[in-house]
Amino acid sequence: QKEVEQDPGPLSVPEGAIVSLNCTYSNSAFQYFMWYRQYSRKGPELLMYTYSSGNKEDGRFTAQVDKSSKYISLFIRDSQPSDSATYLCAMRRWDTGFQKLVFGTGTRLLVSP
Amino acid sequence: GAVVSQHPSWVICKSGTSVKIECRSLDFQATTMFWYRQFPKQSLMLMATSNEGSKATYEQGVEKDKFLINHASLTLSTLTVTSAHPEDSSFYICSARGRPQETQYFGPGTRLLVL
Numbered sequence: 354q355k356e357v358e359q360d361p362g363p364l365s366v367p368e369g370a371i372v373s374l375n376c377t378y379s380n381s382a383f384q385y386f387m388w389y390r391q392y393s394r395k396g397p398e399l400l401m402y403t404y405s406s407g408n409k410e411d412g413r414f415t416a417q418v419d420k421s422s423k424y425i426s427l428f429i430r431d432s433q434p435s436d437s438a439t440y441l442c443a444m445r446r447w448d449t450g451f452q453k454l455v456f457g458t459g460t461r462l463l464v465s466p
Numbered sequence: 467g468a469v470v471s472q473h474p475s476w477v478i479c480k481s482g483t484s485v486k487i488e489c490r491s492l493d494f495q496a497t498t499m500f501w502y503r504q505f506p507k508q509s510l511m512l513m514a515t516s517n518e519g520s521k522a523t524y525e526q527g528v529e530k531d532k533f534l535i536n537h538a539s540l541t542l543s544t545l546t547v548t549s550a551h552p553e554d555s556s557f558y559i560c561s562a563r564g565r566p567q568e569t570q571y572f573g574p575g576t577r578l579l580v581l
Contacts, residue, residue, distance in 0.1 A: 453512060
C-alpha cells in the first residue's frame with residue numbers, strides 16, 4: 354500500500370464548476386500538507402500549505418485536512434480553463450530530521466470552456 | 467511565494483559529456499535543497515537531498531558518482547550529470563526549503579536530452 358493515495362484522473366469538468374481533489378494517507382506521522390499545481394513541462398507551483406486540521410482558504414482555493422480520517426482535499430471554486438493542470442498533494446512528517454516530501458501520483462484536471 | 471530558479475531550462479548534449487544544472491533560491495536562504503527527476507506523465511522521483519555545506523544524501527538506486535550534487539551556499543545547489551547517456555534524458559527539477567515556514571518551493575525544471 355502506498356503511503357499517499359491519489360486518483361490520477363483525468364477529471365473533466367465544465368468551466369465554472371467546483372472541483373474537489375482528494376488524497377488519503379496511511380502514516381499518522383504526517384503533519385504538514387501541501388498542494389502543488391504542475392503545468393505540462395513546468396515545475397510544481399505551491400498552492401496551499403497547512404499543518405492543522407480544518408479549512409484554509411486562499412482566493413478560489415480551499416484546502417481541507419481531516420487528520421482523524423487521514424484525508425485531505427483541495428477545492429477549486431469557479432474553475433477556469435487555466436486551472437487545467439496536474440494537482441499533486443504532498444505531505445511531510447513533523448520531525449525536521451526527516452525531510453522528504455511524500456507525493457501523491459497527481460490528479461490531472463481538465464476544465465473545458 | 468518564494469522563487470527558485472534553474473539554469474539552463476533545457477540542454478541538449480552528446481553522449482559521454484557532463485552537464486551541470488544550477489538551482490538558486492532567489493529571495494530566501496535554502497537550508498535544504500532537493501533534486502528530482504520526472505518522466506513523462508509520472509510523478510516526481512526524489513534523487514537526493516542536500517543541506518548547505520554537507521554531502522548530499524542519495525535515494526536508493528541513484529548513483530552518487532553519476533549525479534554529483536554540490537550545495538555550496540544557502541542559495542545555490544548544482545547537479546552535474548557526469549558522462550551522460552541517452553537514458554539520462556529526463557526532466558530534472560530542483561526544490562528548496564528554508565526557514566521559518568518549512569515550505570518547499572520548486573524550480574521551473576531543466577529538460578535534458580542526451581543524443
